[in-house]
Amino acid sequence: MSAQTRRTSTRHVGAGRTGRARPAGRAGLAGRAGLAGFAALLVLWWALTHPAVVSDPILRAVAPQHALPAVAGLFTRGVLVPDALASLYRLLGGLLVAAVVGVPVGLLVGLNRRLEHATHSPFQFLRMISPLSWTPLVVAVFGIGHEPVIFLVAAAAVWPIIMNTVAGVRAMDPGHVLVARSMGATPREILRTVVLPSVRPALLTGLRVALGTAWIVLVPAEMLGVRSGLGYQVLNARDQLAYDQVMAVIVVIGALGFLLDAFSRRLLERRRGMPVPADAPVAVGVQSAGRPGP
Secondary structure: OOHHHHHHHHHHHHHHHHHHHHHHHHHHHHHHHHHHHHHHHHHHHHHHOOOOOOOOHHHHHOOHHHHHHHHHHHHHOOOHHHHHHHHHHHHHHHHHHHHHHHHHHHHHHHHOHHHHHHHHHHHHHHHOOOHHHHHHHHHHHHOOOHHHHHHHHHHHHHHHHHHHHHHHHHOOOHHHHHHHHHOOOOHHHHHHHHHHHHHHHHHHHHHHHHHHHHHHHHHHHOOOOOOOOHHHHHHHHHHOOOHHHHHHHHHHHHHHHHHHHHHHHHHHHHHHOOOOOOOHHHHHHHHHOOOOOO
């Protein structure tokens, strides 16, 4: 190997290392900025509840020096974990119902232009109704327990899934479908090997939005006729006039929501980062039709 070749290879290797280091540096900078933001939020919380600023005893009780130890107190009493698990169970149940309903509906509406025109106005009308407004009817039908909360969570989460699935179908390259049909792929094979892989990024985005919406609706839904969950624990602490515990549960709600959103964001980035060959749907469709590939 000549000296010029070695120098060129060294430059390429150095450039590759630099390219890999830059994302890590940006991630570290983002992490430090996030910690600084949380620190600023904590300082602002402390300042707004300081006795020198406020005289209301309730506001003083929700100060961080009272609320954060109350989190540990709820944990040691064995209250926090069961209520958090109950809330997560209802959240996942509602998201599962929303996905089972929303994904097929979104695919049907996205693949059929006439159906999309027919359902646009009714969907927009129903989407603008607050899910919590269904509470009296839901409690009358399902009674007290998990079922009404799961229904309200599903009613809130289904619309982001439907809308993003429809948008994903509309953004799909129609040439892939045409080529798969010309190669003899059946409608089921086209759906499995062309439509679903193309819709996956938009569907994952819809699931992330649905997760955030469902978490916001879950807490007030648990304040209406259930005896467990984080929303119930907020009311229970309020009835005991333990406002430090009220703030402690609010902090736990925010922390769990933050972790759920971070998990969904990481999953979305990982899925979007997977390389998918442009001819993969066509190749799969050809093989499934029993014909030789190109």
